[in-house]
Amino acid sequence: MGFVVSAIAFLFVMAATGVAARRLPSVPTIVYGGSAAACAIVVLWAAATLAGGGGVAEGWVLPIGLPWIGTHLRADALSAFFLLIVNFGGITASLFGWGYERAHRDSHAGPVLPLFPLFLAAMNMVLIADDAFAFLVSWEFMSLASWLLVLSTHREEGTPRAARLYLIMASFGTACLLLAFGLLATAHGDYSFDAIRAQAPSVSAAAFCVVLVLLGAGSKAGLVPLHVWLPLAHSAAPSHVSALMSGVMTKVAVYAMIRVLFDLLGEPAWWWGGVMLGFGALTAVMGVLYALMQEDVKRLLAYSTVENIGAIVIALGLALVFKASHTPVIAALALTAGLLHVANHSLFKSLLFFTAGAVLTATGSRDLGRLGGLIHRMPTTAVLALIGSAAISALPPLNGFVGEWLLFQAILNGPALPEWSLKIEIAVVGAALALATALAGACFVRFYGIAFLGRPRSRAAGEAAEVGAGMRLGMAVPAALCVALGVLPTPLIRLFEPAVRLMVEAGPFDDRAYQPWFWLAPTSAIGNSYNGLIMLAVIALLSVLLVLVIHRRASDRVRLSIPWGCGFDGPDPAAVTQYTASSFGQPIRRAFGSTVFRARDEVEMPEPGDTRPARLTVRWTDPAWALLFTPVGVAVDRLAERANRLQFMTIRRYLTLMFLALVVLLVMVAVTQR
Template sequence: MTLLFVALLALFALAVVGVAARRSPWVGTAVYGGTAAACGLIGLWAVEALVGRGGVAAAVLPIGLPWIGVHLRADGVSAFFLLVVALGGVTASLFGWGYERAHARALAHHAADHTHGESGPVLPFFPLFLAGMSLVLLANDAFSFLVSWEFMSLTSWLLVLSTHREPDTPDAARLYLVMAVLGTACLLLAFGLLVGTGGDYRFDAIRQHPPEAGAAALTVLLVVLGAGSKAGLVPLHVWLPLAHPAAPSHVSALMSGVMTKVAVYALVRVLFDLLGEPMWWWGGALMAAGAVTAVMGVLYALMQDDVKRLLACSTIENIGVIVIALGLALVFKASHTPVIAALALSAALLHVVNHSLFKSLLFFVAGAILTATGTRDLNRLGGLIHRMPTTAVLALIGAAAISALPPLNGFVGEWLLFQAILNAPALPEWSLKIGIAVVGAAVALAAALAAACFVRLYGIAFLGRPRSAEAGRAGEVGRAMLAGMAIPAALCVALGVLPTLVIRLFEPAVRAMVQAGPFDDRSYQPWIWLAPTSAIGNSYNGLILLAMIAALSVALVLAIHRWASDRVRRSIAWGCGHDGADPAALSQYSASSFAQPIRRAFGGTVFNARDRVDMPEPGDTRPARLTVRWTDPAWAFLFTPVRRAVNWLADHVDALQFLTIRSYLTLMFAALVVVLALVAVVRS
């Protein structure tokens, strides 16, 4: 683990450089370049550990709690998630270096406009954030895990606050901090139950003495609340659409594409590793939560006009898909069908790396749009395909990948998930068979809505004509930003065509988590074929699919050129139902009008959405106005009542500061009696 420790120490040293030399002109290049190099070392170590099947690497550092120390350990699962963090760190560093330089110029150019700007002290906390996520993945005792988790949360909170001059950032950062504290508190209680009365914080000791059924059930609930709040599970998602867009774009890519995967790692580590043999209802609860999260997340995204907020809400949907796959794996593992459990867990891990790639790419695209136009409002964009052609091609790859279109990586991940769903008849319980069918329908609905969401995003932002002067003045971004987008775009294509390259990497980790022996010989064909289970008979070959799509496209182009007329014909372009040869740009479909049918189909019941039209009287020259109001049900039914209860309690507890000394002594005595009574009950 020497190489890994060197890379982690380099990240901490780069944070010191970012503070000490913050006014130097070379500091951005040094910090971002050094961070990319350190993450590259972490990625190389992870690949070597995964390819070499090196087993477990462990170390104990003489820091932390007295007589205990800090236990670090990297197995197959840790190495796989470290690879995800490293890939995100390399691309975000490359993009961030160009983004910071370009955005400084763009911010001055758009200073007169009331547009979104991003600036602030990012450099010191950027490498620390990556170091915190890496330490969470390496922690091998409860104390180290919780300290690293809180360190990750605090550094990401400070990165969100780096745009504190924006009017919405302080509220977003405050809400994020509250939810982070709530999540850490739940994980603290969960690890307290796992440790039990033995007092041994090491994960090895926890594995040897798993909790009883009641404590295990409570641990599952607490872990889902703690890690789910960080990942964005509904209804714990409320901070995510606010905090992720508030951060600079390359930080948003890390938070949405990578940090949420660290939360998924926490779920995998506890539910599949530390808790022992699972119960089937654990997976059922996860599938239900994931299904609600997937459908609600994509509906949230369809309601957004802010590009970065739309992408943040889309992260909620993808986290729901991953959690569904984890729930399926738990159900099949509890039902003693390890091969299908491995299939479901493989789908989850494949979607982990897929989402980290295309979501990072799309947040980089959002940063490029913001740099070029100074706005994130979809209704002020349009026509960018002519002004930012390279970015438009890369954005199209990301939009197609997240829409699960073949032959890109998003299609392979969801295809593998559906292969696991189709194995539901192998389960003995009829309730699970029916429930998994319902979950499969929810996944299909979420996938269809996701496609509509990103057709809307790409069509409104890049096609048509500019809807504002800012979009009309846009130009292509610099080479560093384009390179930061090109790397995940290329990997989206590569993993879609050759998914077995990644599946082979985490195959030993999957087997260890589900306690599966060697798979069926027919399960994995030669490396270009993906045939997950022999029971289904379905297989996937990305190369053949890519060749067929290319051949059909070429044949179609040749047929058009062969039989189409070569006469030049001129006619009036379709004006979206309006008269005139050149209607105004504002007569085009807007983001709001595109989403209106879906908003009326789902929003009226789910979000209590209401349209209000302000139509002037005849002769009044005021423009007509359409106002849409909708409410997140999580705020309406959960967080608003909780906030009112907390305020009521605070008002009443406030009276305690005005008591007499005799009253304080009485309260202390009563508290001592209650504590002693609880100790007596626990020991009995």
């Protein structure tokens, strides 16, 4: 525990260094190197803690915060796992950020340098907070630090709007969590987590807490329909900050859900998981459909995070349902799938945001319509981006496949539940998750094919060059782990097994002592098993055989012909006539867009003889804006306009309002004391 607190203090020192020595040429190396070192200390401590069975050191109580309780700090097995995730992401982001700042020295290095370690420190503080006051202060500190990091690119179009919306949603989420902890503390007013665990809330209070936590933490994670801020803010921030926000900060929100729903609220009711299953399925499908509509690379990746958060929430909902039904082994399987997907998503999403930053650095653009052919000019980045795209598409033998496989094993156990409504819901959720997984594959075939294959669609793409060593190292580390955890996932699963046992009071495998370390065979997986080494060997063998057959059967004769250029006779008609991001996604847009997104295709066709080009314009809207946020915004504006009249009242009316407010408060106190 002392190592974690010392690392947080050192991150504050790095932030002060970024401010005091911001004009020194070596300050990016000092800040990013120091941040990586602090995160490495926490990673080693968390790994050692989990490997030792999740033993918890005695908690700390600091004489600051609320006068009657102070500030409680503690790190149990669940905190240790998320500390591992957050700080490993901090290491890779520091490596990439060092190279990224060197390449963008004249743009936004000044404001980012002191805020980057503050953001890391705030996320660590959330994970070790052991009372509601420390948790909420750290949560708000995390939100403000990330908001300022988004504002570091304030000169770019759209950034001020993204930052304003993010701040509004962050404030809304904090307010919901504040009310939830207020209900958990009850009339005793003891906000320490130990005291909250000791007194179970009433059924109605627990129900309100579930809703408030889903709203508060779900808005930070990106649950639909509270996701609208996420693609704007994550795409506006610098790329290594985007990787932290999308790959790491959303996991802190997942931690908040697990901490409250699995730990502080006591024994769950079955409907808690049912609500989470519904929101998770909606989020997964809508998130990937949003991603398929995007031509901005970073916005595509941000919407993909929404889809993956949906899959994680589905796993948490399954775990709650099975825990409430007193089947802890299957609940442990579902929670294991969720935590494994937390780790996997932090790796491949950070990797993909890093590759987006590398492409932006090399070409100056993140528009898919201006990329293409980068596999020849950025070969290392292209290979690493291919690994990330395959991993997020859940292709074996990479880590994304293992997490999805375990999640489907938990879904297949749905018939073991006593409630028929849950059996039907889990079947529907399984179909929605399968649809989301298939669409994710199409989304990243589109991303990789348009960005890295084909011909360059702009001069900048044709003249791109590979990025520096620091950025390549920052991408290579998570890429290597995407492969390693896909082939050998069992060591990681057994590492965070103490966290699973702590939350559901059971282990994920009854027969783990009899299984080899390279074989994943949970007893609750209905006889199924997974061996990454065998999968890798089979895929490699089939690939070699395919190459041999192609070389043996294919003709080696050179054939010369004039390709049809669709009417274009320029120097490189293939660059103009190849697939675009919009044309690739058109069938899916036609299938879903008219109903889900209200998409409209507007065609401008000149008259015969007119030499002007024809134009196709696609317009679509996020239904969350039309159905929720726009009406709420209009209502708030009207309410603010009416409330503005209060500042023009007389003194007598002010005194009357104060008297009425005092009477209302006294009535509320009298009612609550009964």
